[in-house]
Amino acid sequence: MTSSFRLLPAVALGLLLTGCYSRDDIKGQAGTETPAEVPPTEVPGAVAPKETAAPAVAADAGAAGPLQAINVFxxxxxxxxxxxxxxxxxxxxTRFQQHxxxxxxxxxxxSAARKxxxxxxxxxxxxxxxQLSQTVRGGIQQPASSTDIPTVLDTLVSGYYAPNTVNVLISDFIYSPKNAGAIPYISTDITDAxxxxxxxxxxxxxxxxxxxFRGAYYPALKTAVRKINSCCDTDIPYYFWVIGPADAVRRFDAAxxxxxxAQQVHFGVKYPVPASSLLSRFQNVGSWYYGEKDASKRAAGASYHTVAVSSVSAKGPVEFxxxxxxxxxPGLYRDVKYLKPNLxxxxxxxxxxxxxVFAANDQTKNSSGAENQYTHFVKVRVTKLGKAARPLQLVLKNQRPAWISQWTTKNDSxxxxxxxxxxxxxxxxxxxxxVTATDQEKAPVFTIPLTLQPAD
Incomplete structure (x- = not known):
């Protein structure tokens, strides 16, 4: 998924695991006065607002409801x-600044949430x-020397996690462990945080x-160079991480x-099962009909999930x-390139x-048939059928998209x-x-039950 606007990972936490601040230092900010530090490029005369206490976390932080708060870091x-x-x-x-x-x-x-x-x-x-918008537009006037990704993530889920609240972290997510020997434990550091x-x-x-990207680039690996000046001839990635209860994250993403x-991947977010139906008058082949008892009434907007096959063979297949x-x-799960190998x-x-597997086009969208209600279509072929009704399931697997490995490097020097x-x-x-996977086998994005049966 690309675009002429090519948005990239924002919030470069160009990091040293030396940890310029501790977990307690950050959490303390949630309930105390904000340090009086206003860069000169930010709104003249503006006073940094007081730090407010982090919202109390209810016992069920995942309680579904309208989005109430958005914290942007x-x-x-x-x-x-x-x-x-x-x-x-x-x-x-830069495109980062525009985006x-x-x-x-x-x-x-x-207007739907506190910001x-x-x-x-x-x-x-x-x-x-x-103030924050002026920093983005006018440039960083007083940059921090380094920050620590695990500490930041720990802070967000410890001090700012609340029902119907999301935390958006914008960074380049360049995580630089203290020494090369710590590199194999990067995933463990993130999990623990x-x-x-x-x-x-x-x-x-x-x-x-x-x-x-216009300026000095600081590689995570310092074995070759500590800094690349006047960088870069290539685009540099940046990321938005949206962190919070599953339903709040889903609502924020959609809104x-x-x-x-953008390139995207989702962990622990749950989605409603999409609307679906068999389409007996759209690209159907062979002798079959809707098997539901009330199918003959053809109620407007009705959906069907039972295929009753009158006859089928290798020479006379059924297609529905x-x-x-x-x-x-999300766009990831609507992308035909993702759907074809994972559905x-x-x-x-x-x-x-x-x-x-194919997406709707102008013809289906403008059709007078039921296909105009759907964004995607799955075509199934049958040449062999059992003697009794049997369940079918359309399952969309939740697999890691290819872009992640394509955007990963072991050496950024x-x-x-x-x-x-x-x-x-x-x-x-x-x-x-x-942290977010609940089972050894990841839950699918959705499962749609169907029934395949011989005609009466």
Missing amino acids: LEVSGSMEGFMPKTGGSGSN VAQFLSEVNRS TFFRIKEKPYRDSYQ LNRAQRPDLAVSVYGYASD LLEKQP VVGLDLKTL QLQAQDTDAKIID NINQAGAKTFALSSLLDGVEA
Whole structure:
């Protein structure tokens, strides 16, 4: 999923595991005065608002309801300066600046939730929308030396996790362990940070973007170079991590992050089963009909899930199409390139198999038939049938998308040649998955039950 606007990971937490601040330091900010630190480029005369106490966490932080609060955290360490360079005489800006300024504006305009904005330096500082937006537009004036990703994540799930609340962390997520010997434990560091507060309904959505980058680049691996000046000839990734109770994350994603294309992956987010139906008058082949008792009434808007086959053989196959309405799912799960390898048909006593998966087009959208209600279609072929009714299931597997490995590098010390990649990205997300996966086998995105039976 690409776009001419190519949004990339924002919130470069260019990090050293030396940890410039501790978990307690950060959590303390949730209930005390914000340090009086207002960079000169931010709104003149503005006073940093008081830090408010983190909302109390109810026993059931996953209780579903309207989205009530959005906390946005922007990392402003030195590694992020290239995304937010100080505005020059040309007045040009980076795609990161355009994207994040637009995103902050959209969050600020949202009337459905309380909005709070933070910058992350040696600890979180409470900002107004105007202050944080000015930092994005005008550049970082006083960058932090380093921050620590596990500490930041621990803070968000410990001190800012609440019902119907999401925390949005914008960073390049370049995690630089203290020494090379710690690299194999990156995923464990992330798991431990997210798991320490024991949030049973924790979900994380990751949106990846890429931006031009103007400034010094700080590789995670310091074995070759500590800094690449006047970087970069390639785009650099940045990310939005949306962290909170599963239902709140789902609602926020749908409201604010599905509007613009991005690379994405979702952990622990649960989605309603999409609307679906067999379509007997759309690309059907062979002798079959709806097996439901009331199917003959053909009620407007009715959906059907039973295929009654009159006759079938290798020379006379039956083919039927299932319509799916996937518009409430994230873009990842609507992408035909993801659906084709991951949508499976589970069957008994039959050779039924998927032969095509395709998206709606102008013809289906403008059709007078029932197919105009659906965004995607799954075509199934049958040549062999058992003697009794048997269940079928359309199952969309929740698999890691290919872009994650494509954006991962084990050595970012030569980033201009490596391309738009992030050090140890796969390991970071391994750590997230270990916390949010409830079973050894990941739950599917959705399961749609069907029935295949001989005609009466």
